[in-house]
Amino acid sequence: MALTSAERKEAISAFIFISPFLVWMIFLMGGPIVAAFLLSLCKWDGGFNPIQFVGAANYLEMVHDPRFWKAMGNTLYFTVFSVLPGMALSVVVALLMNQKVKGIGFFRTVFYLPSVMGASVAVAMLWKWIFNADHGLLNYLISVLTGIPMSECPGWLASEIWSKPALILQSFWSVGSGMIIYLAGLQGIPTTLYEAAEIDGANKWQQFWTVTLPGLSPVIFFQLIIGIVTSFQIFNQVFIMTDGLGGPADSTLVMVLYIYQKAFQYYQMGYASALSCVLFLVIMIVTWIQFRYSKWVYYEGELRK
């Protein structure tokens, strides 16, 4: 189909605008992705010996690798129990921060502040201290509130049972970064809808379910996808808080940490590449499923049948 000259002009300028990203995508992302896939079919120690083609051997090895399954399981556990509660918490905080109260700007800043530091090494070190079983702030708080002596409180990072809950708890630290996006979403919901709902006699609760949530759903959908993708890739916190081991007893061994260990501690670049390809595939599938079942997302102006 021939383009009119105006359309062609528009297409050209569009390409010019996205060209920096395209270049980045093709050379700096695409290249390594293709390289990683090819490497996943090989054995390579990373430098000294030539690359050796082994076909699907790395993928077959994974099936019998208990640590692979352990890492997958831990990653899924973390994703399931951190993303949804984290999102719910963010929405709640956003709703609170959406009130017209004096000094609300201050409170918003306070809640957002931890996210500025994000998942940095310093924050992970800080939490390592908070989780310390014998001297940590968290156990101190628990023992003050409940009267349970500190020695009987959870061992957190040192305990096989409590280490994953500790990581999840720590992930709520950056609830503020979700909050700020929901806050923007909340303020984008037209007040006329609330007025109409009020005239129809809807109470606050009904307004929340029928106006606020649908209005927020595109943002929730976006947050869900991003949240799941990033939680599948959790690494920094675990690496710092467990000294790169994923312990105790592999209870915090997550996929990216396992990939790191295989590549840079045990020099199995091919196997590590295969692991990353599998992780990539899993994230792709999970994201596809989310899009497939995204009918619940309401886009303003869209016609519903």
Place this chain on the structure above:
Amino acid sequence: MKNFRLSLLAAACFIVIASAGCGSHGSGTKIKISSWGDLQENAILVNLIAGFEKTHPGVQVELERIPFNQYVPKLLTEVAGGLAPDVIFVEVNNFTDLYLRGALEPLNSYMKADNFTLDGYYPQVVDRFTADGTTYVIPRDTAPIGVIYYNKTAFDQAGLAYPTDNWDWNDFVLDAKKVMKTDASGKVTRWGFIDEWPIWDAWVYDAGGSFADDVKKPTKWTFALDPDSLRGVQFRSDLMNKYKVMPQPSGLAAMGGVGTADMFVNGSAAMYYSGLWKVPQFRQIKDFKWDVVMFPKNPSGYRAFPTGGSGYGILKSSTHKQEAWELVKYISGEEGAKELAATGLAQPAIMSVSNSPTFLDGQDPQNKKMVLDAMKYVKYNPMCKNWFEVHDSVIGPELDRVWNGTETAKEAMEKLKPLLAQNVPQTGTN
């Protein structure tokens, strides 16, 4: 606009200067050596290199310092990128990684041509760096991990006699128990014992246990099948869970920046297990007196513990091997050994230097000569490519449960048997 021109000019100047910097040393041969180590250690090498350049005109040496935990990954990247060093500093464990990958140049012909012998070096560390009769690394130092630092003042307060090198596990536990201190609420304020990192291998070796059938050419893992290994693991667990003289990992795992050495320095652990390298740090202690004693024997009188050690080798990929050899010879000679001895950081691999007043300088620790004797008991890790993976990723996680007291050593060993059976030591070069 004026500013823009000015910045352009500045940039141009910078480029000219930078390229001049590269070009001005263009004559002669340039070789590169990579190393890790703290600043004090590094200064020794810098001095030695300066001396080498003076006596070897026409050869220039570039020193690259890499943090220890990134050392081999960085070397691999450099090799892949064609920027590999000629001479490398290696220790007894990453030696295995490099040797088994065929990365190291055999040194026998160079040694023969120069009549260079290793007769005066500790035979144990020489042997470690030798495979099938071929030498790959000239040793710099040896580091038996058999040093227990103890707080003399704490021993005095507890009314205890100082331990002797002749002590065994029973004496050790008795002392550790008596030297403990608790406050009114029952909280421990001074532990009996702590190790620098979980050095559980030592208890395995000391009990007479083993990891593989043959250190040089391992063909199968013996660890889980060996009742002595089990005994060693159980004893370390008992120190935490039965005798309670050593803090459980729960109290340590999340210590943040505080290492266990700080617990010895601030008096909250009376005995500290490590190697000799802690001496410079502990010489700063003002609050109490301390000394060293050898790692205890097991009750039947046998003794063994792991060891470190390091030296210099040449990468096969080097294009200036003769110059690289000259450098290796120069920096691993007596002069460097003496400087190293004087820092107190390490025990030189040259026996006469370790036996001289330069090393045994009369400073603390008074019982320093113990490490000369300790060489009799050192054990090296099995030489295979998957040693660290098996040690840290197969055995380690299972033993975490033993240290936490949720599993006995016997239970852990039963679980490890099938895992280790399907995981053979990899000794091939690829």
